[in-house]
Amino acid sequence: MSLCHNIDTLAMAYLDDELASEERREIELHLLDCASCKQHVDTERAELGALRSALVAPPAPDLLKARITHALDDEDRQATRLSRRRLGAWLLPGSAVAAAAAAIVAFISVRAPVSDAGDGRVQKAAVMQSVRGMPLEVEGVSTGPWLRQHFARDVAPPQFTQPGIELMGARLTDVSGHQAAIVQYLVSDGQNRFPLTAVVIDDLRSDDLSGGVPVKIGDRMLHLQTIDGIPAVTFVDEQGLGYAFASKRLTAQELLQLVVTSDLIGRAQQGR
Numbered sequence: 001m002s003l004c005h006n007i008d009t010l011a012m013a014y015l016d017d018e019l020a021s022e023e024r025r026e027i028e029l030h031l032l033d034c035a036s037c038k039q040h041v042d043t044e045r046a047e048l049g050a051l052r053s054a055l056v057a058p059p060a061p062d063l064l065k066a067r068i069t070h071a072l073d074d075e076d077r078q079a080t081r082l083s084r085r086r087l088g089a090w091l092l093p094g095s096a097v098a099a100a101a102a103a104i105v106a107f108i109s110v111r112a113p114v115s116d117a118g119d120g121r122v123q124k125a126a127v128m129q130s131v132r133g134m135p136l137e138v139e140g141v142s143t144g145p146w147l148r149q150h151f152a153r154d155v156a157p158p159q160f161t162q163p164g165i166e167l168m169g170a171r172l173t174d175v176s177g178h179q180a181a182i183v184q185y186l187v188s189d190g191q192n193r194f195p196l197t198a199v200v201i202d203d204l205r206s207d208d209l210s211g212g213v214p215v216k217i218g219d220r221m222l223h224l225q226t227i228d229g230i231p232a233v234t235f236v237d238e239q240g241l242g243y244a245f246a247s248k249r250l251t252a253q254e255l256l257q258l259v260v261t262s263d264l265i266g267r268a269q270q271g272r
Contacts, residue, residue, distance in 0.1 A: 003030045006135050007037045011044045018132050020125075022174055122201065122208045123234055125176045126244040127227040130197035136169035136184060143170050143183070152179045152202040155241065162261040164188040165196065175201050187247075187258070194249040196258065201242040209234035209242050213252075217260060224252045233259045 003010060003026070013019050014027050031038045138146040147170055148154050157167060168184040178201050185196040201209075212225025212234075223234045231252040236242040245259050 003027065004034060004037055007040050009133075009135055011037075011041045013133060014041065015045055015048055019134075020129060020132065020173070023134070120211055122176045122178070122204065122242070123211060123225065123232065123244055124227050126180070126199040126201060126209075126234075126242075127230050127232045127246045129173055129175060129180070129182060130199050130232075130244065130246040131230060131248060134171060134173075134182070137171040139169035140167070143167055146170065147181055147183075147200075151181050151200070153241070155181075155200060157183045157200070158198050158243070158262040158264050160185070160258070160262045162258065165258070168195075175199065178203055187249075192249075194247065196245065196247045196250075199244040199246070201244070202240070204236050204240050204242040206236050206240075209236050209244060215256065222256070222259070224256055226252060231255050235264065 010019075010027060014024065019027065031041060144156050147157060150172060157170065159167075164187060166186045166188070168186050170181050170183045173180050173182055180199055180201040183198040183200060185198070187194055187196050210223055212223045212232075215222045215224055220235065225232050225234065227246075230246055230248055231250055231254075233245045233252070233255050234243065243264060245255060247255055250258070
């Protein structure tokens with residue numbers, strides 16, 4: 001898809017500083033050559049500035065601030081309890097139950113030290129890419145064939161046995177000089193719907209996604225970590241293909257529980 005075609009979405013991401021450095025440079029170079037897109041971005045910038053100025057509210061009284069903060073804290077606690085009850089009610093397949101239980105026990109009780117391997121650059125770039133709202137290049141059931149055609153190697157997007165997780169699509173990107181694909185899912189949990197992202201990264205070393213808490217599932221080692229407040233589960237298979245799962249709406253334990261319901265571990269054990 002051309003930049004001109006997506007300028008409505010890209011302009012807001014650019015003005016909100018939500019683009020990766022490579023994507024930002026690409027947009028800025030495009031704006032030097034395309035007067036129409038530059039005018040669109042300038043107009044959006046002016047409207048955004050005017051809107052922000054108009055929305056500036058007078059200072060609230062300290063008592064009102066305290067009441068609002070207390071109410072929001074209560075809402076957060078209730079929402080967290082409800083979300084965890086719903087996630088706990090999801091039934092996992094028999095083997096996944098044991099794996100998830102073992103992994104969560106390891107996370108809570110073992111608390112292995114943070115690994116010194118790797119410099120953290122790749123996993124941080126991957127997680128930051130995962131939460132940017134960039135347009136998808138392919139959607140729905142065409143995602144698998146499209147990835148096999150356009151990605152660096154023959155790869156299938158992770159599939160989940162857990163109901164309520166829908167593959168939305170994918171786009172190609174670059175993560176610290178490695179070709180990568182952003183694979184987007186939509187998780188439906190009762191009345192809640194939120195995104196789950198898997199970043200698939202080619203040509204990694206075994207320690208490029210290490211760090212945080214190592215958790216062994218079968219004969220495979222995953223890593224749980226929080227990067228800039230975003231929980232992530234990372235893994236590199238024996239062929240140097242890396243995966244970084246991330247979601248702002250889940251805790252690290254809840255995210256791990258979802259990841260072990262995917263076919264990632266089984267495929268890795270079969271060498272695929």
